[in-house]
Amino acid sequence: MNKRLLWRKIVNKVMLSLTGLCTLVAVSALFFILGYLLYYGGRSLDWNFFTQLPKPPGETGGGMANAIVGSAEIVAMAALIGLPVGFLAGVYLAEFEDRTGFAASVRYVADLLNGIPSIVIGLLAWGLLVAPMKGFSALSGSIALAVMLIPVVSRQTEQFLREVPNSLREGALALGASKWKMIATVVVPAGSKGILTGMILGVARIAGEAAPLLFTAFNNQFWGQGITQPTASLPVMIYTHAISPFEDWHRQAWAAGLVLILMVLFSNIAARLVLARGVSVPRA
Amino acid sequence: MAAPLTVDTVVAKQPAQTGDIVARLVVLFFAATILCVTAVLVWQLWGSSAPSRHQFGLTFLWSSEWNPNTQQFGALPFIYGTVLTSALALLISVPLGVGSAIFLSELAPAGLSNALTFLIELLAAIPSVIYGLLAIFTVVPLMRSYIEPFLKDTLGFLPFFKGYALGVGFLTAGVVLSIMTIPFIISVSREALLAVPREQREAALALGATRWETTWQVVVPYARLGIFGSVFLALARALGETMAVTMVIGNDPKISASLLAPGYSIAAIIANEFSEATGQVYISALVELGLVLFLLTVIINGFARIMIMATTKKGTKRT
Numbered sequence: 001m002n003k004r005l006l007w008r009k010i011v012n013k014v015m016l017s018l019t020g021l022c023t024l025v026a027v028s029a030l031f032f033i034l035g036y037l038l039y040y041g042g043r044s045l046d047w048n049f050f051t052q053l054p055k056p057p058g059e060t061g062g063g064m065a066n067a068i069v070g071s072a073e074i075v076a077m078a079a080l081i082g083l084p085v086g087f088l089a090g091v092y093l094a095e096f097e098d099r100t101g102f103a104a105s106v107r108y109v110a111d112l113l114n115g116i117p118s119i120v121i122g123l124l125a126w127g128l129l130v131a132p133m134k135g136f137s138a139l140s141g142s143i144a145l146a147v148m149l150i151p152v153v154s155r156q157t158e159q160f161l162r163e164v165p166n167s168l169r170e171g172a173l174a175l176g177a178s179k180w181k182m183i184a185t186v187v188v189p190a191g192s193k194g195i196l197t198g199m200i201l202g203v204a205r206i207a208g209e210a211a212p213l214l215f216t217a218f219n220n221q222f223w224g225q226g227i228t229q230p231t232a233s234l235p236v237m238i239y240t241h242a243i244s245p246f247e248d249w250h251r252q253a254w255a256a257g258l259v260l261i262l263m264v265l266f267s268n269i270a271a272r273l274v275l276a277r278g279v280s281v282p283r284a
Numbered sequence: 285m286a287a288p289l290t291v292d293t294v295v296a297k298q299p300a301q302t303g304d305i306v307a308r309l310v311v312l313f314f315a316a317t318i319l320c321v322t323a324v325l326v327w328q329l330w331g332s333s334a335p336s337r338h339q340f341g342l343t344f345l346w347s348s349e350w351n352p353n354t355q356q357f358g359a360l361p362f363i364y365g366t367v368l369t370s371a372l373a374l375l376i377s378v379p380l381g382v383g384s385a386i387f388l389s390e391l392a393p394a395g396l397s398n399a400l401t402f403l404i405e406l407l408a409a410i411p412s413v414i415y416g417l418l419a420i421f422t423v424v425p426l427m428r429s430y431i432e433p434f435l436k437d438t439l440g441f442l443p444f445f446k447g448y449a450l451g452v453g454f455l456t457a458g459v460v461l462s463i464m465t466i467p468f469i470i471s472v473s474r475e476a477l478l479a480v481p482r483e484q485r486e487a488a489l490a491l492g493a494t495r496w497e498t499t500w501q502v503v504v505p506y507a508r509l510g511i512f513g514s515v516f517l518a519l520a521r522a523l524g525e526t527m528a529v530t531m532v533i534g535n536d537p538k539i540s541a542s543l544l545a546p547g548y549s550i551a552a553i554i555a556n557e558f559s560e561a562t563g564q565v566y567i568s569a570l571v572e573l574g575l576v577l578f579l580l581t582v583i584i585n586g587f588a589r590i591m592i593m594a595t596t597k598k599g600t601k602r603t
Binding site: 019169178181 | 332411520
């Protein structure tokens, strides 16, 4: 074998092994993160975490019951606003596109909105609700999260509706269904698995957001007093506890981190593996 | 000849029904809300930043003084920190991400590739604040005790590695951001590589190229626009990333050549100071920083979309 060929073969083996190494590094990051959270979070998690209010700075004990309820409240309101809007906009994009170019511009702007940093979305909700109402509120946090949810849900709904074969539409029309009946009873049910997957992934994503809540829902050491008052949430609690100087707050932050990651990963795995079996999930 | 019978022509031939008209109006309304929300966002950023824009004008962008006490606000340290940390992140995540994408699309069998891609997409689903939590308690001590002293000892003669090993700073933020951006690079690059027609690979192999030469000289150049697109997408994410950066960058509005020094980013200062800011000019200066960040990400995202669209529009078959 001549030297040149040998060299090429060596380069081939080395570079191909390096790409494998890159993948190993990337995937192991996930296991490092999960391992650390399970170890530190698992040690820190106790029953009080789910039932008690946070203790004042420096004192030990307490939990984050208010933040768990607050997060659920904020995310549920965001989903209530964002999911229907996103879904219906997606139906428009997939089924009602005409030649005016309006759909194309909605699609473009939705992608643009999806790429805007969450902290900037927080500024929008602050300007719309916090500044005029002169106070932080759970509602303003929900609006911020809903704005993040809408573009994701609309684009995924569109994509899954487009994957529904045209023969189904033709069948419905041939049986005499009007267009909206065809969409409501044939097209949407056919794409429902994928659409639901997209919705779950979207909600899981906003549930972990802290940045847009910092100056909208803000934080609260006590139980929430309704949707027009400052409300605690798990991601913001993790942030404030992690950067605090108190040992016991760090413990609480790990526990909260574990709870949050389990919720996010569980919904992701459930959505991708169980619900979306055989459906290709597009990227958010 | 009459128009071919498709769903659209059939529907067009039917007499318009009230139900259809109502349905169209309803979905049109919700589609239009996407445009409205975005318009309100731009209007809001522009309007709320007015006091700061009028007072400082364009000097806001290159003034490096940030002092709420004297009401002097300049964006330069924050733009510097945002761009520097994002660039550092890409320096690490582009080779790692493209390398992984090559492995996943060219070498790994389909089953393994899909399983690994699934795990990598889970990495993208982890909330930013969790990355920050882990970074504070694992990456920061590691940087402070081992990596930064090592860099100072070996490369300390360069201006980039001077100063104290604090653990927090540009370098740490860059490292954390690189882990966060890898999933975006991998999944978009992998798609672009998978879209390269099989014949391209077969032709190169038939000419006697090794597997690596085929990949590097034929497949990767063919998919280059998609790969560039993934890099821009990751850059846009890195620029706007808030929580993790805020927790490890050190929060000091200074422009330092040293990567070990603490700094600040646009997203981090908004996260830290916005809820406590008082006074019209202070608040509007923070909103104007948000406007700068908005424009940066819109431009970068625009580039990314054009490039990714160009690869998929070439008409290549997807596998």
